[in-house]
Amino acid sequence: MDTVAFLGLGAMGSRMAQRLLGQGHTLKVWNRSPGPTEALAERGAVRAATPREAAAGADVVISIVSDDRAARSVWLDAEAGACAGLGPGALAVESSSVTPAWILELGGAVHAAGADLVDAQVTGSRPQAEAGQLIYMIGGEEAGFERAREILKPLGSAFYHIGPLSKGSIFKLAVNALFAAQLASVAELLGTLARSGIDERMAVETLTHFPTLSPAMAGNARLMVERRTSPLFTIDLMTKDLGYALEVARAAGAQAPIVEASHNVFEAARDKGFGGKNISALRLLYE
Structure with missing residues (x-):
């Protein structure tokens, strides 16, 4: 062995x-x-x-x-x-x-x-x-x-x-960027729904019946509405990965406006002091 x-x-x-x-x-x-x-x-x-x-x-x-x-x-x-x-x-x-x-x-x-x-x-x-x-x-x-x-x-x-x-690294950064863009969208929309008088928990459970919300994203959405932010994968780490993904895009001569927007959202959460919290802490930006 x-x-x-x-x-x-x-x-x-x-x-x-x-x-x-x-x-x-x-x-x-x-x-x-x-x-x-x-x-x-x-x-x-x-x-x-x-x-x-x-x-x-x-x-x-x-x-x-x-x-x-x-x-x-x-x-x-x-x-x-x-x-x-x-x-x-x-x-x-x-x-x-x-x-x-x-x-x-x-x-x-x-x-x-x-x-x-x-x-x-x-x-x-x-x-x-x-x-x-x-x-x-x-x-x-x-x-x-x-x-x-x-x-x-x-x-x-x-x-x-x-x-x-090096292709494994490039692919991993793409996977994380895709995940981050979805997280940023879910956190933002839950904030809008809550301010519009729609119960967040009901909204998440209803969305699980639609193909637009994957099981993984549904799990993170539940963490968001329950304000559970104990670190599994932190804001700091995702912010770092999004920065690396932007470096890859620049090196390839590719445009990446969605990755850049997601990076800005995670940076905002980090700057609010949420860097050591779980990625579900994005929801706290929209209280």
Whole structure:
């Protein structure tokens, strides 16, 4: 069986790493703060002091952190970065929601170490991570995709090979932008309906009978009307992803007015102090 290193044990990473335990692999774990590594060590994981230490001797190295800056620190730090620990033939798996430009830069560093890289992006939140129901969008060579799918099987319910390296990242940002545009519309319209004298709860339950409201969006609409904003996926993270999506559009020479409008809405929510709250906090803009 493989030795797997897991870097980044936040809300998603900790749940994903837990599912990898008991699969027969040796699991090495690293996190910036030690608490999550201690919990996993009690179940049999091996704690590493740095990403480099975790990657040393690992067959597969998986990272899931918040953004480009955090990913750069994890992989390319001169002293402690995981790339310095990669061995020939290892597979690096970047599951952080990052820009395609960063993926390509990381690919150069990984290949220089004699290893391979896939950008294995995921959709889903904490419940899907706990249940192994994440959906993967993977960029990279076919062999890397197949190898990653085998290792990641306990974490996902579907795996799609989007294309060469960085295409998984581009596709993930498009998926999140589509989701964000719908969220922004639902929050705005619920505010209008409420101000027009229509009960929000009734409105949401009625809308579930129309094909225009998907089950996923209905769930978020219910969170909005119940003012439930405990973080699953935060305003801050979606704002970041929308900014990255706009970078992709500019790089492609594409127009993206809806993505830009959605970004403005999420920025407004962040500026109101809702950045650490769940995306359902968008409704609070229209009280």
